Each structure stands twice: as C-alpha cells, then as structure tokens.
Amino acid sequence: MTPxxxxxxILQYAMEGKLVKQDSNDEPASELVKRSQDKKIELIKNGELKKSKKLPVITDGEKPFNIPDNWAWSRLGDLFTILRGGSPRPIKSFLTNDENGINWIKIGDTDPNSKYITKTEEKIIPEGLKKSRAVHIGDFVLSNSMSFGRPYILKINGAVHDGWLIISDYDQVFNKDFLYYLLLSSFVKKQFSIAATGxxxxxxxxxxxxxxxxxxxxLEEQKRIVAKIEKLMPLVDEYAESYNRLQKIDNEFEDKLKQSVLQYAMEGKLVKQNLSDEPASELIKKIExxxxxxxxxxxxxxxKKLPAITDDEKPFDISDSWEWVRLGSILYNLDGKRVPVSVSERNKKAKVYDYYGASGVIDKIDNYIFSKPLLLISEDGANLLARRTPIAFIATGKYWVNNHAHVFDGINLLFLKYISIxxxxxxxxxxxxxxxxxxxNQQNLNKILVAVPPLEEQKRIVAKIEKIMNSINNH
Structure with a gap:
C-alpha cells in the first residue's frame, strides 16, 4: 500500500466511525445540527445572513456507507456559511507595500503539505475590501478552481479573491480540525470532483x-478522531520516507536490470543463435x-553516402551471422512528411487522432498523416541525454508527427521494433x-552503428525482451 x-x-475509517470507539455518553450529532439550524435562523433574522434556497433531503441512495447511530448525515450548506471571494480589478491598482495593508491571500501563498495559511506575499489597500471578501483567523478557504476543493485553515486575517470559497460559522457543529479532515476525505473529494464543471x-x-x-x-468523538488521526499521520510520514527510499532503489534496480537485458540482447547473448537462420547479410541486401x-x-x-565502418568503431563483437551497419542505410526516412501544428491550432481541432512529439503522444487532433506503424526517434529535447522516457518507439493507429521526432519506415514492423530496442x-x-x-540531427542519426541479427533471431529477441520487460514492470 502506498503512503x-x-x-x-485512515481518513475513510475515521469518516465511517471505525477509527475510535463510540461513547454512549456523548451528546448525539442531531443536537449539534439542531443548534446549527437555530443559529442560522437567528443570523437570517438579524440580517447577518441571506436566506438561501432549501437544500434537498438526503436520500438513502446518496449515502455511500453506514455510520453509527449517534452520528448524522447533512448537506454541508446546512451546517455552515459558504461565501465566494471577490477580486478588485485591476488588482495592481490595489496592491500596496505598506506593512499595515490587508493580507491578499492567493493560491500561491499555500503550502500543499500544510493545512494552514500563515502569510501572504502581497497586501492590498483597505479600499480593496469593498470589492473583495474579508476573512478571519479560523475561517476555512476552499480553492474553487485549478486544484479545486483543497481546504486550508487561516491563521491570518485578510481578503480573498474569487478563486476561493470561504467557510465560516461552523463551530456549532464541527471541531475545526475534524472539519479539515472531513473536507480532505475521499468521499467528499469524490463529490467535489463529480460536481466540478469545466x-x-x-x-x-x-x-x-x-x-x-x-x-x-x-463533538467529543470528533476530538477523539482528530487526536487519533494526528497520532497516526506522523507514523505514515515515517513509512512514506522508507517507502520512497525503497521505491527509488527499486526503480534504479529496474532501470539497471532493463538496461542489462537490452545490452545482452544486442550482443547476441539473450537468445540462442540458430545456424539455419538466413544471415543478416541477406536481409541487408533485401533492404538495399x-x-x-x-x-x-x-x-x-x-x-548521402555514409562513411565506411572501421573496426575501432565497433563497440563489441557479434556473431558471424550478424552485421554491423549504419542506421541511415537500413531505414527509410519519412521526415519530409512531418508537418508541425501550433498549440493554438491543435486546440481548435477536434480531439480524434494522436499527435506525436519527441517522446510520445502530446495531443489529439482531427486529421492525420500516417496510418501504419512507424518508428519515431526523438530529434531534440533533454530526454535525449536524461533518457527518462524512450527516445525510440513505435507509433501506431492514425496520427500526426511534428518536427521534434524523426519518422522511419523499414522492411517490416518486426525490424522496426528491433531497431527501437x-x-x-x-x-x-x-x-x-x-x-x-x-x-x-538527421546527419548524426544516420551514422549510428547498429548490430543487425538474422530476421528470425530478431523475432526471438523481440519476443524475449517483451516477455522480460512485462515481467519486470508487473513484479
């Protein structure tokens, strides 16, 4: 299990009432809800809160799990006040360097690993409050776009723009820290995800x-739940450190293992040679x-004619049935058919066919150039040296290729797969x-030395590598 x-x-267990024991002496949640409703009526009566539309009754089909008898289900809008921030525009006219300015709270002021917002980079002048929304220590702010639904508790007073929702007046029903974990729980986040538009x-x-x-x-059980969660989470953090170290070691080992397998294969050590295989020299003639x-x-x-291969260039010995050749002599270059499409043009087109760049599919567009499997090799980008993702791969289906990947055809698909490996x-x-x-570039790519086995041996090599790689990836 990942951290x-x-x-x-842990949060899901907490929300289902399975993390701590229930106590029959606790005041039931129904009383909390009643007090919250009474306070809401009072705020509306005093003109401090606008009367909102009545929210629909929760049906049994909406409840994702069972809860203890002294708990309650409710729609969040019946439990606290929810308001949206506001943005004075143009914002530059309201920013100030005055230390006494009002904290202007933005998404960039958050730490994704913290539940609090403690400081801001910018402040606004008091006039900005007229077009914004004041917030106070203890209020929750909930991001309503981009990384939507992420709650933070304020440890500062300030003002928020319209990228935030503000949650306040919750203390009749919720312990502040329990509400934080409720909003972070998977069943609430799932509802946010389904409800979010765009x-x-x-x-x-x-x-x-x-x-x-x-x-x-x-309320008393909320406190016990929070204490238990905050006892467990540091242990999870310790587990995460060990887990991440092991993952890193595992990934490094996998990378080295894969590289060793590939190296063995290309040196003719992964599968047996068969004297009855037609030698690679015959395959080269067919390609020519x-x-x-x-x-x-x-x-x-x-x-252009490629330079002859010298013995000094050959990195290792190969079987007598294999041949050393330069890449440009054995592949059919189709770079002339590539046509780059700008990001804005791609955005205008319907999302139908794959659009390939240097390291795979980068988008989908509504037309295509190629409709057969071809070999793509990265032309540029840091990945050429970092090798975090393949620089050679087979493109399939119907697709478009930009000028960041070289495009090659070959005598058959098996041969292209072997070359990519x-x-x-x-x-x-x-x-x-x-x-x-x-x-x-194309000139240097053509010069790459390739050890070519007989076609039948290529088939055995490709099959063996695919089997081993699947086993490594699924271990």
Missing part, C-alpha cells in the same frame, strides 16, 4: 459545495534493393549536439 493510499484509508479548468461554486453531503459525529526501388518510385529521397540499449550522447538544447 497516499494509507492516508486515504472541460479545461475544473471549477467548484458555492451551490455545489453546499449540496455536498458530509458526516457529523458527536527495396530502398533503391522506393527511391526510384520517388517515395523516399536518396541520402537497439536504440534504447545504446548511449546516443556522442551523436547528440548541444547540452542546453540537445539535438539529434
């Missing part, structure tokens, strides 16, 4: 939060003949130019 899954489970940026509003259902334990025919038909361009097994840094903006 995050463990944290989620295709690009999800957004919550006051009404959607008000309609969210929550659990209310007796097919390539000549494609050039004659105008389907690919004739490339070979490229992933070697260090390409000596073929890459630049460090700040690494680039693998």
């Amino acid at each position: 995050e899954q463990l944290r989620t489970s 295709s690009t940026v999800k957004n919550l509003n006051r009404e959607r939060v008000a309609n969210t259902i929550g659990v209310i334990p007796p 003949n097919e390539k000549a025919e494609l050039i004659k038909e105008g389907k690919i361009k004739k490339s 070979f490229i992933e097994s070697i260090d390409v840094s000596k073929y890459v130019t630049g460090t700040a903006q690494p680039k693998l």
Whole structure:
C-alpha cells in the first residue's frame, strides 16, 4: 500500500466511525445540527445572513456507507456559511507595500503539505475590501478552481479573491480540525470532483459545495478522531520516507536490470543463435534493393553516402551471422512528411487522432498523416541525454508527427521494433549536439552503428525482451 493510499484509508475509517470507539455518553450529532439550524435562523433574522434556497433531503441512495447511530448525515450548506471571494480589478491598482495593508491571500501563498495559511506575499489597500471578501483567523478557504476543493485553515486575517470559497460559522457543529479532515476525505473529494464543471479548468461554486453531503459525529468523538488521526499521520510520514527510499532503489534496480537485458540482447547473448537462420547479410541486401526501388518510385529521397565502418568503431563483437551497419542505410526516412501544428491550432481541432512529439503522444487532433506503424526517434529535447522516457518507439493507429521526432519506415514492423530496442540499449550522447538544447540531427542519426541479427533471431529477441520487460514492470 502506498503512503497516499494509507492516508486515504485512515481518513475513510475515521469518516465511517471505525477509527475510535463510540461513547454512549456523548451528546448525539442531531443536537449539534439542531443548534446549527437555530443559529442560522437567528443570523437570517438579524440580517447577518441571506436566506438561501432549501437544500434537498438526503436520500438513502446518496449515502455511500453506514455510520453509527449517534452520528448524522447533512448537506454541508446546512451546517455552515459558504461565501465566494471577490477580486478588485485591476488588482495592481490595489496592491500596496505598506506593512499595515490587508493580507491578499492567493493560491500561491499555500503550502500543499500544510493545512494552514500563515502569510501572504502581497497586501492590498483597505479600499480593496469593498470589492473583495474579508476573512478571519479560523475561517476555512476552499480553492474553487485549478486544484479545486483543497481546504486550508487561516491563521491570518485578510481578503480573498474569487478563486476561493470561504467557510465560516461552523463551530456549532464541527471541531475545526475534524472539519479539515472531513473536507480532505475521499468521499467528499469524490463529490467535489463529480460536481466540478469545466472541460479545461475544473471549477467548484458555492451551490455545489453546499449540496455536498458530509458526516457529523458527536463533538467529543470528533476530538477523539482528530487526536487519533494526528497520532497516526506522523507514523505514515515515517513509512512514506522508507517507502520512497525503497521505491527509488527499486526503480534504479529496474532501470539497471532493463538496461542489462537490452545490452545482452544486442550482443547476441539473450537468445540462442540458430545456424539455419538466413544471415543478416541477406536481409541487408533485401533492404538495399527495396530502398533503391522506393527511391526510384520517388517515395523516399536518396541520402548521402555514409562513411565506411572501421573496426575501432565497433563497440563489441557479434556473431558471424550478424552485421554491423549504419542506421541511415537500413531505414527509410519519412521526415519530409512531418508537418508541425501550433498549440493554438491543435486546440481548435477536434480531439480524434494522436499527435506525436519527441517522446510520445502530446495531443489529439482531427486529421492525420500516417496510418501504419512507424518508428519515431526523438530529434531534440533533454530526454535525449536524461533518457527518462524512450527516445525510440513505435507509433501506431492514425496520427500526426511534428518536427521534434524523426519518422522511419523499414522492411517490416518486426525490424522496426528491433531497431527501437537497439536504440534504447545504446548511449546516443556522442551523436547528440548541444547540452542546453540537445539535438539529434538527421546527419548524426544516420551514422549510428547498429548490430543487425538474422530476421528470425530478431523475432526471438523481440519476443524475449517483451516477455522480460512485462515481467519486470508487473513484479
């Protein structure tokens, strides 16, 4: 179980009344709800709060789990006041360097690992309050866009913009820390996620939060739950440190293991050779003949003659049935068919077909250039040196390719798969130019040395590697 899954489970147990024992002497939650409703009526009567629409009764089908008898279900809007922040515009006209200015609380002032907001980078002049919303120590603010639904408790007074919802007047029903954990719990976050609207940026509003259902334990039990959670969470943090160290070691081991497997394969040590296999020299002749025919038909361009391979260049010995060749001599370059599409153009197009960049699918657009499996090799980007994701991979389906990936066809798909595996097994840094903006241009790419086995042996190598890699990934 990951640390995050463990944290989620602890909170879920807490919200289901399974984390601490119930005490029959506790005042039942129904009394808390009644007091909250009485206070709300009083605030409305005194003109301190506007009367809101009556929220729908919670049905049994909405309740995701059973709770103890002395607990209660309620919609959040019936338990506290929810308001939205406001933004004075243009904000620059209201900002001030005066130490006595009003704290201007923004998303950037939060620490994702903390439940409190303790300081702000900016302040606004008092006039800004007329177009904003004042908040006070102890209030909750809830982000209503971007990382929506994340609660924070204020340890400062200030003002908030319209990217925040403010929760106040909750103390009749909730212990402050219990409310924090309730809002962080998976069943509340799930409701926020379903309720949030927007295709690009999800957004919550006051009404959607008000309609969210929550659990209310007796107040004394809330305190016991908080004490238990805050005893357990530091232990989870300790577990997380060990877990992350082990994950890092495991990932490093996996990377080294994968690299060793690839290296063994490319040196002809992963599968047995078969004397009856047609030697790679015959495959190379077929490729040369097919390539000549494609050039004659105008389907690919004739490339410059590549330099002869010297013995000093060969990084390791290969079987007699294998051949050393340069990459440019055995692949059919289709770079001329690539057409870059700007981000704005992609955003305008319907999301149908894959749009490939240097390291995989980066978007979807409504038309395509290629409709057969082809080999893509990164042309630029830091990944050429960092190798965090593959720089050589097979693109499939219907798709578009921009000018950040070289596009190659070959004599067959098996051969392309083998070449992609070979490229992933070697260090390409000596073929890459630049460090700040690494680039693998066509001229250098063509010079890469490739050890080519017989086609039947390629088939055995690819099958064996796929089996091993699946086993490593699923261990």
